[in-house]
Amino acid sequence: MGEAATQLSPTEARLAALDMPRGGWSEAARSEALARVRQMGLPERRDEYWKYTRPDTLTQPGAVPAALFDAGEVPIFDGMERLTIVFVDGVFDPDASDDLSLEGVKIDRLAETDADIHWARDLYGTLEAAGQDPVSRPLAALNTAFATDGVLIHVTGKPSRPISLIYHHADETSDAILHHVIRLDPGAELTVLENGPAAARFNKCMEVEIADGACFHHVRAQGRDHERRAATHIFTRLGEESVFKSFTLTANGVLTRNECVIELTGDNAIAHVAGACVGDGDFHHDDTVFITHDAVGCESRQVFKKVLRNGATGVFQGKILVKKDAQKTDGYQISQSLLLDGDSQFLAKPELEIYADDVACSHGSTSGAIDEEALFYLRSRGVPHAEATDLLTLAFLAEAVEEIADEALREEITGRMAAWLERHRT
Amino acid sequence: MLSIKNLHVKLEEEDKQILKGVDLEIEAGKVHAIMGPNGSGKSTLSYVLSGKDGYEVTGGSAELEGADVLEMEPEERAAAGLFLAFQYPVEIPGVGNMTFLRTAVNAQRKARGEEEVSAADFLKLIRARAKELKIDAEMLKRPVNVGFSGGEKKRNEILQMAMLEPKMCILDETDSGLDVDAMKLVAEGVNALRSEGRGFLVITHYQRLLDHIKPDVVHIMADGKIVKSGGPELALEVENNGYTDILAEVA
Numbered sequence: 126m127g128e129a130a131t132q133l134s135p136t137e138a139r140l141a142a143l144d145m146p147r148g149g150w151s152e153a154a155r156s157e158a159l160a161r162v163r164q165m166g167l168p169e170r171r172d173e174y175w176k177y178t179r180p181d182t183l184t185q186p187g188a189v190p191a192a193l194f195d196a197g198e199v200p201i202f203d204g205m206e207r208l209t210i211v212f213v214d215g216v217f218d219p220d221a222s223d224d225l226s227l228e229g230v231k232i233d234r235l236a237e238t239d240a241d242i243h244w245a246r247d248l249y250g251t252l253e254a255a256g257q258d259p260v261s262r263p264l265a266a267l268n269t270a271f272a273t274d275g276v277l278i279h280v281t282g283k284p285s286r287p288i289s290l291i292y293h294h295a296d297e298t299s300d301a302i303l304h305h306v307i308r309l310d311p312g313a314e315l316t317v318l319e320n321g322p323a324a325a326r327f328n329k330c331m332e333v334e335i336a337d338g339a340c341f342h343h344v345r346a347q348g349r350d351h352e353r354r355a356a357t358h359i360f361t362r363l364g365e366e367s368v369f370k371s372f373t374l375t376a377n378g379v380l381t382r383n384e385c386v387i388e389l390t391g392d393n394a395i396a397h398v399a400g401a402c403v404g405d406g407d408f409h410h411d412d413t414v415f416i417t418h419d420a421v422g423c424e425s426r427q428v429f430k431k432v433l434r435n436g437a438t439g440v441f442q443g444k445i446l447v448k449k450d451a452q453k454t455d456g457y458q459i460s461q462s463l464l465l466d467g468d469s470q471f472l473a474k475p476e477l478e479i480y481a482d483d484v485a486c487s488h489g490s491t492s493g494a495i496d497e498e499a500l501f502y503l504r505s506r507g508v509p510h511a512e513a514t515d516l517l518t519l520a521f522l523a524e525a526v527e528e529i530a531d532e533a534l535r536e537e538i539t540g541r542m543a544a545w546l547e548r549h550r551t
Numbered sequence: 552m553l554s555i556k557n558l559h560v561k562l563e564e565e566d567k568q569i570l571k572g573v574d575l576e577i578e579a580g581k582v583h584a585i586m587g588p589n590g591s592g593k594s595t596l597s598y599v600l601s602g603k604d605g606y607e608v609t610g611g612s613a614e615l616e617g618a619d620v621l622e623m624e625p626e627e628r629a630a631a632g633l634f635l636a637f638q639y640p641v642e643i644p645g646v647g648n649m650t651f652l653r654t655a656v657n658a659q660r661k662a663r664g665e666e667e668v669s670a671a672d673f674l675k676l677i678r679a680r681a682k683e684l685k686i687d688a689e690m691l692k693r694p695v696n697v698g699f700s701g702g703e704k705k706r707n708e709i710l711q712m713a714m715l716e717p718k719m720c721i722l723d724e725t726d727s728g729l730d731v732d733a734m735k736l737v738a739e740g741v742n743a744l745r746s747e748g749r750g751f752l753v754i755t756h757y758q759r760l761l762d763h764i765k766p767d768v769v770h771i772m773a774d775g776k777i778v779k780s781g782g783p784e785l786a787l788e789v790e791n792n793g794y795t796d797i798l799a800e801v802a
Contacts, residue, residue: 499642507655
């Protein structure tokens, strides 16, 4: 054998840089996940689902340093009634966090391995493992194997406040891996908020099991640091008449890959996933969604809007798979970009794979510029060019934001987008 | 109020002269009407005055109270008091009518160094004005012009005019696509805004709008020029005999 044999493969080089937490109830799941990573190998450019997004900075042994950035804004969700759980560069900060007790919910931490939490042990890594077929997601398996912490949330009732996960970034070279597990019992309800740049490189996984009649809302704001990188996964499985609604706002960040894997397994379940992103310059944003309809009468919606300028890149890969017996499926998918200049690009790959015969599925994807007629109309009424452009841009993003059920959260998100646009006026 | 002298305009894209020396003086408090056959340059005049892209001024001038409007950005023209009621009002999905109007009113006030109007005062004012134009609260909440009927769109233009209180109003074929009742409503809205300090330029193809908005002066435009001016009786002449006779007479 030549020199190549003595060199570590990219996957092994990455694994060599990590320590797997030992002991405790999650160990078996972690070992299995590690085996999955080794079997799949970490993503490479030639992989079908990594054609539009370079995985190298996400898979290399260490994080590319990311400078901290302060826009001088009050953090999002700041004034809201909520239970906050704070991580700094992936490390739990007990002083900044609220007491983890809330009615209708039991919250534990993944890092506290001494407690054997049966429900979490049965769930940790299982939705991720199930989500590896038919498209592999090695970064999620890597996460299951090596996550240093995360929250385990068992929802039995309807807590009065959302749980707010805040990810601070303080160390310019931090490389954080967090894994959250959430289980909603039948009829339970929970809203989870997430915000913050998290780390120079952030690998985050969230598994959400939603039992019959339960309802899960998720609103996330990713942003702030221009140089941060993130690969995130949501894996969710929905029971009968349950609801999953997730919205993500992304502003800033050189590289973001958000994957969402949804499995509708109970009849008449509803899953909505939406995203709005605003990118300026060195910004690459990838939404990769896979929705499997495996029950009767389910509804799924994907609504993604991207505003791109100064060479920013947006990617959308969205798939709806309707299995043979998933009759009366209602699937909707739209991905649109507003390209504010000729240097920016949007790459979209919508996919439908349908085996049932009584379904309604639609998908659409568009790229466009600001509507000059509308712009002139606004200006002719006295609205200055920059302000008119912002108004039209917010109008473009509105369809995604409208997917957020809660009005206060909708306004919070819209306010952030408006402030971002104002800061980025040319 | 508005002084147009020997205005020459061509299309930017093609080498085609549209306006070939328009002269027009509109005094404050007066309503001038421009009539003319299709392609005579009526709408081009309104677009050039409001600052739409795609036109090149090759000669002449246009001044609003002594200020050169042709040098201004569209929003500056609006803040200076110029208003164009569009022949085809633009639909803007995602922008609420109310938000749009408040943004416009406050942007103009800001540009003129005036204080912004409060949300409560604005609401009170717009409700009163909307009521006069039979625009219901639902229409104010909807996205700008989206799903509006032809008549609703034109009434919305007049509502904007009422809220922005411009000095010089240009109405570009506001009667097009309106039935008699809708036209009366729009005309009443315009008449309510007639005042000593405000000038109007009403561009129309037909005389019927001028039955409701009585002009002080009527101009006939043909081939990029004003070829004849007179009193309201000129509009009746057009109605009775068409443009052919007048054009033959001035040729």
